Amino acid sequence: MVISKKFALISSSAFLVLAVYSWANSDGREGRSPISSSFAAEQPPEVTPTLARERETYYPNSEDLNPDEMRVVACGTGMPTTRAAQAAACFLVELGNGDKFLFDIGSGSAERISSLQIPYNYLDKVFIGHLHTDHFGAIHDLFIGGALMGRNRPLRIWGPSGAVPELGTAHAMDGMMQMLLWDLAARVGATDPRGYQIDVHEFDYKGENQVIYEENGVVIRSFPAVHGVDGAVSFGLEWNDLKFVFSSDTYPNKWFVEYAKDADLAIHECFIAVPDIVNKMRFTPESALYVGTQIHTAPEAFGKVMSEIKPRMAVAYHFFKDFDTTAEVHDRIRKTYDGPLSLAEDFMVWNVTKDDIRVRLAVTEENTWSPPLSEPAIPPGKNDRETFAKNQGLPVEVVGYSDFIAGGAWNVDDVLRPVYKEASEVLGREFTYPADQ
Numbered sequence: 001m002v003i004s005k006k007f008a009l010i011s012s013s014a015f016l017v018l019a020v021y022s023w024a025n026s027d028g029r030e031g032r033s034p035i036s037s038s039f040a041a042e043q044p045p046e047v048t049p050t051l052a053r054e055r056e057t058y059y060p061n062s063e064d065l066n067p068d069e070m071r072v073v074a075c076g077t078g079m080p081t082t083r084a085a086q087a088a089a090c091f092l093v094e095l096g097n098g099d100k101f102l103f104d105i106g107s108g109s110a111e112r113i114s115s116l117q118i119p120y121n122y123l124d125k126v127f128i129g130h131l132h133t134d135h136f137g138a139i140h141d142l143f144i145g146g147a148l149m150g151r152n153r154p155l156r157i158w159g160p161s162g163a164v165p166e167l168g169t170a171h172a173m174d175g176m177m178q179m180l181l182w183d184l185a186a187r188v189g190a191t192d193p194r195g196y197q198i199d200v201h202e203f204d205y206k207g208e209n210q211v212i213y214e215e216n217g218v219v220i221r222s223f224p225a226v227h228g229v230d231g232a233v234s235f236g237l238e239w240n241d242l243k244f245v246f247s248s249d250t251y252p253n254k255w256f257v258e259y260a261k262d263a264d265l266a267i268h269e270c271f272i273a274v275p276d277i278v279n280k281m282r283f284t285p286e287s288a289l290y291v292g293t294q295i296h297t298a299p300e301a302f303g304k305v306m307s308e309i310k311p312r313m314a315v316a317y318h319f320f321k322d323f324d325t326t327a328e329v330h331d332r333i334r335k336t337y338d339g340p341l342s343l344a345e346d347f348m349v350w351n352v353t354k355d356d357i358r359v360r361l362a363v364t365e366e367n368t369w370s371p372p373l374s375e376p377a378i379p380p381g382k383n384d385r386e387t388f389a390k391n392q393g394l395p396v397e398v399v400g401y402s403d404f405i406a407g408g409a410w411n412v413d414d415v416l417r418p419v420y421k422e423a424s425e426v427l428g429r430e431f432t433y434p435a436d437q
């Protein structure tokens, strides 16, 4: 069992640390412990009844990001079979130059992102590895909810082409905008309109380590993945001599082995072990073997990939990480890989610098509201509905109520007028009640 091994490791390292410190104390030596930092902090924390000690947990919005530092937060590590404990694939990369990037945005991940309380103008760049719902199923939540929570600029989306245009990202995003037509029609004229636009960059899925983004010292490249049908890709991000790679979904492939080499942080899918696909997911053995080893990367194969590319930290994701499934995944990876390893779960955090990779879990708030705006909002314009109707080719009268529906509104003006009056008095400017406009 990996759990018991892990506990054993923790308890034995704690014992070692205690032993070292007492040795250091008895020897009268101070300063750095001779024990490797992988065992424990190199200096014992000063312990007093009143002094706060360094936290071993990441609390979002409580730590500055250093200029040379990369922070990666798992906002989803799960599967298309949804569960409350794990959203589907999504990793946030934050850089010390201020840039932030989302890699995949699977179902359920938008709630994780909101828990980080990051102003939404900073979350305007999304890179989609392939068009399975567990990798882009929350894009509309980030698009609409992000605009409502303060993103007052278009959402920028990068994704691969497909074997035919109908299987590409641009087609999928066109479809999303069609799906959202009622949503958008029913919102226009109510809030700042500037966030309700997407800016889609479809790139060739066959590009081999092609640059798809280059701004502000950050270079993002894509390379093909082998997953389902043509049109899946993986990504590499380089900045400040740090390299992050993200497989999205793929069968082990030559491109990842070549272009992910020597990454600082290498995130690669790692599927549930085949026996658990049968036991937990109720697949037939035939399906379990095929899905678990041929469509996805089996733990043994994940280990083989990582042994080849030798990252400073290998990150396995895309399995339900439970007390009775983790050991199986871990032990199978360890048959083929003995380097640094994180078995990802939601809200795992990696702080990456040239000297260190610190792995922690975040503790987040669930009852979050909109974070502060990085740029002020503007009120809706008087012509927003007309402009929307014209752009969408709709009759202007359908962007609003028909006489039939408007006639169904019950008159509660007597209790609502005072709200406008109150706002006018408190804020010192006149807000005209809509019926009087």
Ligand SMILES: [Zn+2]
Residues within 6 Å of the ligand: 130, 132, 135, 227, 249
């Ligand atoms: Zn997939």
Ligand SMILES: [Zn+2]
Residues within 6 Å of the ligand: 079, 080, 089, 132, 134, 135, 249, 318
């Ligand atoms: Zn997937």
